[in-house]
Amino acid sequence: MLIDWASLAVLSAALLGVVHVVDSHLITRRMPSLRAYLLPVGLAVLVFGLVVIYLFSLPESLAAGALTAAIVSGILRTTSLGIVFYTLKTEEVSRVIPVVHTYPVFVAIMAVPLLGEALYYLEWLAIVVVVAGVVMVSVRLSPGNLVAWFSKTFFLLVGSSLFMAMADVASKYALGYLSFWNMFAINNLCLAGVFLLISLRPCVLKELANLRQGKAVVLVVFNEMLAALGMLLLFWAMQRGPVSLVSTIVSSRPIFVFIYALALSRISPAFLLGHADRGTQIMRLIGIMMIFGGITIIYLS
Numbered sequence: 001m002l003i004d005w006a007s008l009a010v011l012s013a014a015l016l017g018v019v020h021v022v023d024s025h026l027i028t029r030r031m032p033s034l035r036a037y038l039l040p041v042g043l044a045v046l047v048f049g050l051v052v053i054y055l056f057s058l059p060e061s062l063a064a065g066a067l068t069a070a071i072v073s074g075i076l077r078t079t080s081l082g083i084v085f086y087t088l089k090t091e092e093v094s095r096v097i098p099v100v101h102t103y104p105v106f107v108a109i110m111a112v113p114l115l116g117e118a119l120y121y122l123e124w125l126a127i128v129v130v131v132a133g134v135v136m137v138s139v140r141l142s143p144g145n146l147v148a149w150f151s152k153t154f155f156l157l158v159g160s161s162l163f164m165a166m167a168d169v170a171s172k173y174a175l176g177y178l179s180f181w182n183m184f185a186i187n188n189l190c191l192a193g194v195f196l197l198i199s200l201r202p203c204v205l206k207e208l209a210n211l212r213q214g215k216a217v218v219l220v221v222f223n224e225m226l227a228a229l230g231m232l233l234l235f236w237a238m239q240r241g242p243v244s245l246v247s248t249i250v251s252s253r254p255i256f257v258f259i260y261a262l263a264l265s266r267i268s269p270a271f272l273l274g275h276a277d278r279g280t281q282i283m284r285l286i287g288i289m290m291i292f293g294g295i296t297i298i299y300l301s
Helices: 003-028 034-055 062-087 094-102 102-116 121-137 150-172 180-198 204-210 213-238 243-250 253-267 278-300
Strands: none
Touching: 003 034, 003 062, 003 213, 003 243, 003 253, 003 278, 034 062, 034 180, 034 204, 034 213, 062 150, 062 180, 094 150, 102 121, 102 150, 102 243, 121 213, 121 243, 121 278, 150 180, 150 213, 150 243, 180 213, 213 243, 243 278, 253 278
């Protein structure tokens, strides 16, 4: 018996949560610059994409519109991810990821008229509860116990959220004509193309040549393998279920990021940039309970 789409989405969120935490560690602790990180990532996803496109070729009678939607989806998702990488250089991962993952609201607003998806009241409630929980996880308390939001980076991350939503809607349309393997390959090739265009510079190659951390390269490859599996699960879930609800479940990544970051803060305090105070952690726990409640509503409905 095949696993249901909701469980696939949860597994994808759990894996991609690990990926985000390792991304943050590599960008802030291991790599000399953001471009020096994007170059090996771009090469890794290029290899994965080429292997998958060779093993699972595109349909012969593929409509131009479906292929265009898949490519646009890949570019939008890459743009969103690039913004996340940029902000991870200076911001704590457990604050960056939640803001980006408000995107299910945008997905639902677009998917209902554009894809004809029908959402019932309980499902709308679940989306609102999950996104509200994500916002709770993303805030932090100032010394005066006032909620402190991002300044410039906050609006940048909202833009990333919108790009991610548009990518998911375009992916759902394309998956009506492509397999999730095809969608994964196209997404990887778009990701590789943009990342290599940005990072393939003589100065970046020099930075990597001077990098004396062999473990960093191994960690990049391992992380991209986890990312590949997480994205495959995401596209598989998206092909089988409504994109509005799949996106909502996958947006629960902050739960896993928070748990992983909390565990690492005890095991290896230097692994990640920044640590939350007690008040902020309490707010995040409340947000996590809200996210869990919203996902439960989706399962029950």
